[in-house]
Amino acid sequence: MRLMTTRMESRKLFVSFKMSEVCNLECPYCYFFFNGDESHKSNPASMSVATAERAGKFLAEGARALEIPTVSVALHGGEPLMVGKKRFREIAETLIRTITPHATLQMGVQTNGVLLDEEWIKLFSELNISVGISIDGPKHVNDSVRIDKKKRGSYDRIVKAIALLQKSHKEGLIGEPGALAVILPGTSAKEIYNHIVHDLGLWKFDFMLPKDSWENYSPDMTDFIEGFSLELLECWLEDDNPQINIRTMKNFFAPFLTDFGVDMRINYIVDLIETITIRSNGDVSPDDSLPSISEEYRHTGCNVATSTLKEFYSNPLWTDLRRTVSTPPEACAKCEWVGYCGGGELITRYSKSKKFNNPTIYCSRNKALYSRIRQYLSTYIDLKEVDERTRRSNELALNELVLDS
Numbered sequence: 321m322r323l324m325t326t327r328m329e330s331r332k333l334f335v336s337f338k339m340s341e342v343c344n345l346e347c348p349y350c351y352f353f354f355n356g357d358e359s360h361k362s363n364p365a366s367m368s369v370a371t372a373e374r375a376g377k378f379l380a381e382g383a384r385a386l387e388i389p390t391v392s393v394a395l396h397g398g399e400p401l402m403v404g405k406k407r408f409r410e411i412a413e414t415l416i417r418t419i420t421p422h423a424t425l426q427m428g429v430q431t432n433g434v435l436l437d438e439e440w441i442k443l444f445s446e447l448n449i450s451v452g453i454s455i456d457g458p459k460h461v462n463d464s465v466r467i468d469k470k471k472r473g474s475y476d477r478i479v480k481a482i483a484l485l486q487k488s489h490k491e492g493l494i495g496e497p498g499a500l501a502v503i504l505p506g507t508s509a510k511e512i513y514n515h516i517v518h519d520l521g522l523w524k525f526d527f528m529l530p531k532d533s534w535e536n537y538s539p540d541m542t543d544f545i546e547g548f549s550l551e552l553l554e555c556w557l558e559d560d561n562p563q564i565n566i567r568t569m570k571n572f573f574a575p576f577l578t579d580f581g582v583d584m585r586i587n588y589i590v591d592l593i594e595t596i597t598i599r600s601n602g603d604v605s606p607d608d609s610l611p612s613i614s615e616e617y618r619h620t621g622c623n624v625a626t627s628t629l630k631e632f633y634s635n636p637l638w639t640d641l642r643r644t645v646s647t648p649p650e651a652c653a654k655c656e657w658v659g660y661c662g663g664g665e666l667i668t669r670y671s672k673s674k675k676f677n678n679p680t681i682y683c684s685r686n687k688a689l690y691s692r693i694r695q696y697l698s699t700y701i702d703l704k705e706v707d708e709r710t711r712r713s714n715e716l717a718l719n720e721l722v723l724d725s
């Protein structure tokens with residue numbers, strides 16, 4: 321493998337682990353429930369302990385056979401807390417028992433916070449599980465979409481859960497809680513940033529863009545997201561506080577600042593191609609936004625009970641994805657940011673006619689962010705150094721970035 325240099329030591333298998341395929345909220349933008357993949361309707365509502373056992377063995381054996389030292393499991397749904405505390409503990413303990421003899425196991429849970437209480441936090445603390453909570457902004461924003469089955473907003477319950485998490489973090493029970501917000505049309509980045517950072521005191525967070533493709537995106541929304549992202553960047557720069565950690569913004573900045581920018585790009589690619597989803601029935605598929613595209617990504621024919629990770633990775637679908645992700649779309653060849661962007665997230669590159677050979681639907685936003693960051697950096701560092709780094713990354717992305725299996 322020609323270019324996997326520093327990456328090999330830190331190689332990780334990322335797993336989106338669908339322990340629950342039901343939710344107590346009904347957010348209309350949810351890509352899991354409302355983006356074309358209906359298999360949650362026939363899959364078990366909660367993963368059984370027997371399936372978790374098989375999944376643990378599948379991951380352990382895969383990590384061992386492919387020499388991947390770390391398995392990072394995101395306990396996901398639906399809403400993962402809907403499996404109940406007893407089942408949750410059994411599943412998490414099963415994963416610890418089966419995986420840790422073969423690989424380092426990192427576990428995190430992403431919850432909507434509605435069911436969270438002190439007992440849950442004790443459980444996370446005991447099992448060393450990090451916690452991320454979803455909130456879309458102040459009450460009027462959050463409650464316009466994050467609603468339950470009775471159409472009631474979830475904001476008050478989420479804020480209570482955040483306070484509990486922060487108290488437990490201060491007491492040393494759990495790590496710093498993270499937050500995840502979905503960008504909603506017509507909202508103000510400044511208002512949402514200020515609410516999350518300054519009102520709620522959440523300093524580790526990220527914003528999620530709609531996981532749309534060329535088949536269903538809205539140009540108005542991508543324009544809006546460009547403006548939102550630039551406004552968000554300005555808020556962050558204005559605060560000038562390195563402890564405020566917005567993952568996406570850090571990722572946009574990082575390649576400008578370090579000679580390891582090229583390695584970071586490779587890391588990003590490897591992360592993408594080593595991200596799998598395990599459904600509540602044990603089915604295995606690629607990154608969990610892709611099953612919305614078509615049947616072949618939903619039902620790969622691979623299940624933790626009957627296949628190995630190595631077999632899954634040799635599936636033509638997967639080999640095709642590996643090639644795709646390491647090759648920028650043709651239309652990006654002349655882009656000055658191709659080495660950093662590489663064409664964007666897979667789902668956002670997809671169209672029926674050209675598959676993944678399109679620039680991301682967020683191309684204009686990415687260009688705007690990179691340009692603004694370059695301009696910002698000119699006040700602090702020599703642009704010659706920055707531009708040389710960019711040039712090297714571009715050259716690599718276009719000419720050399722070939723990942724062997």
Ligand code: SF4
Binds near residue numbers: 651661
């Ligand atoms: S910014 Fe646009 S053109 Fe440039 S690499 Fe990304 S998707 Fe391609």
